Amino acid sequence: MGDVHRYIPASDADRESMLREIGAKSIDELFATIPPALRLKEPLPLAAALSEQELLQEMSRRARDSRQPAPGAQFLGGGAYRHHSPVLVDHLISRTEFYSSYTPYQPEISQGTLQAIFEFQTLVCQLTELDISNASMYDGASALAEAILMAERVTHRGRVAVSDRLHPEYLQVCRTYLASLDIDLAPFGSRPDGSADPEAARRALREGKAGAVVVQHPNFFGCLEEIETFAAAAHEAGAHLIVVVTEPVALGLLKGPGRQGADIVAGEGHSFGVPLSYGGPYLGFLAARQAFLRSMPGRIVGETRDVDGRRGYVLTLSTREQHIRREKATSNICTNEGLCALIASIFMAVAGRAGLRDLALHNHAKAAYARRTLAAARGCSAPYAAPVFNEFTVRLPVPAEQAVRHLLDRGLVPGIPLSRYFSGMERDLLVCVTETNPRAEIDRLADELGRLS
Amino acid sequence: MTDTRTLRAPEKLLFELSRPGRRGFALPPLDVPTGDGAGLDPRYTRDAIEGFPELSEVEIVRHYTRLSRLNYAIDLGLYPLGSCTMKYNPKVHETVARLPGFADSHPQLPAAAAQGCLRLMHDLERALCAICGMDRFTLQPAAGAQGELTGIMMARAYHRERGNPRQVVLIPDSAHGTNPASAHIAGYRVEQLPSNERGCVDLAALRRRMSPDIALLMLTNPNTLGVFEGEIQEIASAVHAGGALLYMDGANLNAFVGVARPGDMGVDLHHLNLHKTFSTPHGGGGPGAGPVGVKRHLEPFLPVPTVEKEGETFVLHHDRPKSIGKVRSFFGNFGMFVRAFAYILALGPDGLRRMAETAVLNANYLRRKLEAAYHLPYDAPSLHEVVFSDRNLEDTGVHTLDIAKRLMDYGFHPPTIYFPLIVKGALMIEPTESESREELDAFIDAMLRIDQEARSNPDLVRTAPHTTPVRRLDEVGAARNPVIRWTPDTSAR
Numbered sequence: 004m005g006d007v008h009r010y011i012p013a014s015d016a017d018r019e020s021m022l023r024e025i026g027a028k029s030i031d032e033l034f035a036t037i038p039p040a041l042r043l044k045e046p047l048p049l050a051a052a053l054s055e056q057e058l059l060q061e062m063s064r065r066a067r068d069s070r071q072p073a074p075g076a077q078f079l080g081g082g083a084y085r086h087h088s089p090v091l092v093d094h095l096i097s098r099t100e101f102y103s104s105y106t107p108y109q110p111e112i113s114q115g116t117l118q119a120i121f122e123f124q125t126l127v128c129q130l131t132e133l134d135i136s137n138a139s140m141y142d143g144a145s146a147l148a149e150a151i152l153m154a155e156r157v158t159h160r161g162r163v164a165v166s167d168r169l170h171p172e173y174l175q176v177c178r179t180y181l182a183s184l185d186i187d188l189a190p191f192g193s194r195p196d197g198s199a200d201p202e203a204a205r206r207a208l209r210e211g212k213a214g215a216v217v218v219q220h221p222n223f224f225g226c227l228e229e230i231e232t233f234a235a236a237a238h239e240a241g242a243h244l245i246v247v248v249t250e251p252v253a254l255g256l257l258k259g260p261g262r263q264g265a266d267i268v269a270g271e272g273h274s275f276g277v278p279l280s281y282g283g284p285y286l287g288f289l290a291a292r293q294a295f296l297r298s299m300p301g302r303i304v305g306e307t308r309d310v311d312g313r314r315g316y317v318l319t320l321s322t323r324e325q326h327i328r329r330e331k332a333t334s335n336i337c338t339n340e341g342l343c344a345l346i347a348s349i350f351m352a353v354a355g356r357a358g359l360r361d362l363a364l365h366n367h368a369k370a371a372y373a374r375r376t377l378a379a380a381r382g383c384s385a386p387y388a389a390p391v392f393n394e395f396t397v398r399l400p401v402p403a404e405q406a407v408r409h410l411l412d413r414g415l416v417p418g419i420p421l422s423r424y425f426s427g428m429e430r431d432l433l434v435c436v437t438e439t440n441p442r443a444e445i446d447r448l449a450d451e452l453g454r455l456s
Numbered sequence: 457m458t459d460t461r462t463l464r465a466p467e468k469l470l471f472e473l474s475r476p477g478r479r480g481f482a483l484p485p486l487d488v489p490t491g492d493g494a495g496l497d498p499r500y501t502r503d504a505i506e507g508f509p510e511l512s513e514v515e516i517v518r519h520y521t522r523l524s525r526l527n528y529a530i531d532l533g534l535y536p537l538g539s540c541t542m543k544y545n546p547k548v549h550e551t552v553a554r555l556p557g558f559a560d561s562h563p564q565l566p567a568a569a570a571q572g573c574l575r576l577m578h579d580l581e582r583a584l585c586a587i588c589g590m591d592r593f594t595l596q597p598a599a600g601a602q603g604e605l606t607g608i609m610m611a612r613a614y615h616r617e618r619g620n621p622r623q624v625v626l627i628p629d630s631a632h633g634t635n636p637a638s639a640h641i642a643g644y645r646v647e648q649l650p651s652n653e654r655g656c657v658d659l660a661a662l663r664r665r666m667s668p669d670i671a672l673l674m675l676t677n678p679n680t681l682g683v684f685e686g687e688i689q690e691i692a693s694a695v696h697a698g699g700a701l702l703y704m705d706g707a708n709l710n711a712f713v714g715v716a717r718p719g720d721m722g723v724d725l726h727h728l729n730l731h732k733t734f735s736t737p738h739g740g741g742g743p744g745a746g747p748v749g750v751k752r753h754l755e756p757f758l759p760v761p762t763v764e765k766e767g768e769t770f771v772l773h774h775d776r777p778k779s780i781g782k783v784r785s786f787f788g789n790f791g792m793f794v795r796a797f798a799y800i801l802a803l804g805p806d807g808l809r810r811m812a813e814t815a816v817l818n819a820n821y822l823r824r825k826l827e828a829a830y831h832l833p834y835d836a837p838s839l840h841e842v843v844f845s846d847r848n849l850e851d852t853g854v855h856t857l858d859i860a861k862r863l864m865d866y867g868f869h870p871p872t873i874y875f876p877l878i879v880k881g882a883l884m885i886e887p888t889e890s891e892s893r894e895e896l897d898a899f900i901d902a903m904l905r906i907d908q909e910a911r912s913n914p915d916l917v918r919t920a921p922h923t924t925p926v927r928r929l930d931e932v933g934a935a936r937n938p939v940i941r942w943t944p945d946t947s948a949r
Contacts, residue, residue, distance in 0.1 A: 008807045010546055010735075012892035013814045021817055021893060025824045030813045033820055034715055036684040036837050041716045048586050052804030055548055062798055066557025068572030071565060079564045082785055089481065091517055093554075099531040100524035103545050105869075106741035108537075110931075111924040112864050115527035116740035119520070122470050125941040129507045135940055138741065141598035144785040152641075172785040179759075179781035183612055183621075183643025227500055258502045271785075280553075281573040282563030282786025283598070284743030296938065302741065306946065307934035310919075313466060315926040319934040325601070325637035326875070330646040335637035338599040338731065342739025352470050352516050356508040358481030365483050367496065372488035390496055407566055419564050442487040 008052070075444045077416040078373075080394040080435025081223070082143065082170050082249045083285075086362075087439060088276035088346075089353045096346055106302070106338065110317045111309075116341065117316035120304040123348040130251065130351070131268040132259025133290040138302035139344040140336065143249050143271025144173040146287030148180035149300045149334055150269035151215065153291070154243045155186055156298045156333070160214030162187045163245075164207035166199040168222035170249055171424040189213060197226040197387025197396065201236055208240035215267075219247040220260065224421075224433065225370075225394035226387055227257070234264025243267060250274055251288075252437075253392040255354070255363030267291045276350030277343050286343035297323060300334030362438065366393040369445070370436040376449045377434065382456035386431065394435040396421070400456035403432040410451055417448055466925070467522045471942045474509040480516055507943075526925045527740070528869045534891055534899050538841045538872035538884025539632065539680055541710045541732035543815075546802065549736065549795035558794050563786040567771055574770035577787065578763045580797045581747075587800075587808065588706075588728070589719020590749030596759045596788040600707055603727025603746025604638035604674070609780045610725060610750065610757040611672045611701045612642055617778070622671035622700070628657055630680045630876040635705060644671060651878055655681040655834040659690055666698035676705040677721075680876040680884070681834050682819060682841035684711070692722025701725065701754075709733045710888065711816060711840035714809030718749070725750045730789075734796035745792035759783055814889035815840045818896060822887055825900045829907045833879045841886035845879050854910035854917045856881040861928065862909070862920035866902035 007014055013021070018030065027033055034042065053061060071077065074085060096102060100115060107113030107120075120138045127136035140146035151163050165174060167190045177188055189211050191203035199218050207213050216237045220228040230246060237244040246260040248270035260268050273285035291299065297320065305319030325332040354362055370393040378385035382400030399406050403420035410417050418434035436445065511519075528535070535542035553559065557572050567574060581593045597603035608625065615621045625639035628649045636646040649665070652658040656679065673695045678684045685691065695702045704718050704726035710733045718726050730736045731744035738744070750758065760779045761772035803811060816839050823832070823842040831847040846856040860870030860883070872884040887896060910917050921927060939946055 046805040062552040066555035069557040095520040098524040100527040100529045103530040112528040115523035278559040281561040281790040284789040305934040306939040309926040325633035330636035330640040332637040338742040338744040341741030353480040
């Protein structure tokens with residue numbers, strides 16, 4: 004039965020006395036319904052328990068094994084972006100009332116979480132310039148899969164046209180989600196300037212009878228898209244436009260996709276203060292026009308009054324959800340990314356109306372400088388002419404994978420080799436620059452890239 | 457609504473607190489030529505985000521600190537939500553998850569620069585395999601429901617490779633709603649399997665129903681009544697004889713960690729919830745993590761990438777032709793992996809077993825102390841949770857909802873209510889191992905007092921709670937006229 008453990012209050016004496024009150028002779032008797040043949044005879048083959056001091060040493064040792072160059076010398080984006088998170092964010096979400104509470108099923112004692120979600124929904128609507136939002140999804144990729152399912156619940160055309168400039172992992176996730184359902188994903192092409200091709204989207208809508216068009220903005224290669232053109236193409240064909248945003252800081256500067264005609268925005272919110280944490284937990288956000296209200300997946304918080312007339316918040320429209328509707332639910336999602344949504348909300352509140360725009364301008368200016376400087380390095384070029392936000396593609400004189408290996412030894416992570424995702428792009432590198440990359444590191448990167456050939 | 461300033465005043469919304477010209481954020485000076493940013497065509501850009509808040513740091517800190525005080529939390533006391541396993545979240549988890557080597561690691565780093573992260577994923581997978589008796593785990597699913605979906609997709613891929621994906625997923629009527637919802641998204645028809653008088657799977661009914669159209673039986677074990685499916689080996693045999701697979705919903709795994717293993721029970725695949733059994737914090741509704749364990753015959757279908765050890769190096773394997781693909785970007789909720797791994801290290805094999813033993817002991821203690829007052833719809837022995845109903849209070853007009861609300865006045869979070877659906881007026885109580893006998897006694901005392909109040913002063917219970925920041929809220933009105941975002945108009949009402 005093991006020693007008393009610091010996480011578990013019951014002492015051996017407590018166990019004995021409680022067993023007596025239950026009327027059981029032993030702990031084993033409590034497990035009598037498990038057939039004896041299934042009961043373990045030996046302890047689990049795991050290392051013995053660690054004290055807190057040992058645990059900290061062990062985990063610190065493991066964390067040190069990730070030998071990364073300095074954060075300012077990493078130029079990585081591709082769906083995850085390094086931004087400064089104001090210190091107060093971590094302090095506030097470390098309030099135990101936020102992080103150790105459950106999904107707010109009992110509103111009278113969960114108003115803190117519920118009001119914070121209501122504010123999150125509002126911030127997402129303001130950011131995207133759309134009417135409605137939910138309490139969060141798992142991540143940007145699964146939010147897009149859910150967005151496609153939501154659009155299909157309305158149009159039932161069984162086909163969705165997807166820009167080939169979409170994050171390849173998002174496409175992969177959508178393919179997985181849709182594999183067993185009768186919904187085809189039909190990729191459409193792009194223009195030489197690196198942006199998605201509206202004419203190709205029109206063809207997919209006309210000939211393929213697609214019910215929705217999916218465009219990422221800024222796209223995976225960093226280029227901005229002409230959202231109005233895609234919206235017009237989709238709406239002429241009676242289809243919906245779904246805009247994907249993997250870098251929401253861009254929306255501090257760029258028009259809200261809803262204002263430009265998007266019907267649904269599915270995005271990744273981690274840029275708003277959520278730690279990089281090797282890819283998760285992050286948070287998906289999903290916003291849409293009012294017409295989608297009853298087909299939205301996930302939790303939604305609504306405003307109401309209590310019996311004394313005081314304003315309060317509750318989980319609402321739950322007849323869409325799995326615990327009521329079971330297999331007829333709009334989604335299977337239950338636990339979402341509540342604490343990450345809280346982080347994003349606090350971040351948006353701190354950045355605020357002026358700060359988010361400043362941050363976006365700052366990112367854009369640095370990326371514009373870096374793009375110009377890197378493209379001028381010997382043997383390097385910028386293959387795409389379309390405008391960018393904080394991410395762009397550089398063509399190198401050597402395979403990008405090789406350059407990354409070489410520069411890692413020199414304390415730089417220059418970007419993502421696009422050969423990781425695409426064939427025929429061996430020399431292309433996806434570079435991201437944010438407020439966390441000092442000019443000195445950008446210049447050093449340009450210098451190193453210039454020495455490759 | 458009153459504007460009187462008290463320590464429990466209602467908190468205004470961010471947008472109502474906002475005042476033009478305030479700010480909470482400053483950037484360092486731009487260290488590149490400014491001309492570079494100005495070139496963006498105005499057709500792409502906007503001036504400012506309409507309605508976005510304008511607040512100083514101190515106002516934001518106070519706003520969220522005040523909001524936090526309106527919440528109940530596990531660190532305030534017992535949180536006995538059945539099947540949710542609300543246990544103590546060790547503080548050290550929050551420290552280790554924030555170590556820079558974990559928290560600052562970008563998911564697009566070359567594997568050579570992320571060995572510590574990959575090693576942690578590898579070792580957590582091995583630990584979960586040892587605990588559950590499975591051959592491999594994917595850590596990718598972000599929550600239990602996504603784990604279910606991943607598992608069903610793998611089962612479908614398995615059947616398809618054998619020539620027929622099959623059509624039906626069988627699910628007991630006591631199951632969590634995510635089970636049928638997940639099966640539906642994976643393209644299956646759902647059929648409900650009736651429970652027997654013990655609340656367990658009706659083995660005879662299962663045997664009768666088995667046929668080549670059945671792909672999978674999804675079984676929660678112990679089930680949502682807290683009862684171990686004692687015939688699980690016979691159930692597995694019946695399922696396998698029909699060529700189907702046995703999926704175990706591991707939401708209730710806390711009941712038997714270190715005592716028994718799904719892998720020894722004939723289970724082909726199962727998910728578990730790191731945010732339940734392995735104590736990663738619930739965060740007010742996530743993030744969670746829902747790893748899925750599989751036996752060898754399902755390994756080819758695991759999501760990509762897998763983490764493999766080659767010599768002394770950890771690598772990501774993407775080239776797995778039979779994989780179902782990906783269910784989310786990157787590798788999953790890594791920050792939860794760090795916490796869960798720390799939990800396993802801190803408990804060790806003996807501590808993990810003691811955890812399950814104490815969880816079961818605590819549930820049985822509550823049951824023993826409450827069964828005289830509250831109706832026990834199924835009297836099969838309980839493991840980690842016990843389900844009562846409001847039937848004994850039928851003639852008082854007090855229902856389960858009222859009991860739940862009154863518990864708040866006594867300082868407790870209520871249990872899960874009206875679930876499982878097979879029990880009318882269910883009160884599903886899971887105390888977990890984190891509660892001392894004194895905390896359990898206080899809860900028992902509150903439950904017994906409420907039973908008395910229901911008979912002596914039913915209105916007091918029916919109008920509860922009386923001491924919370926807000927009282928009962930109009931949920932029907934909220935759904936009828938949904939207000940799900942702030943606008944200047946909503947403040948004016």
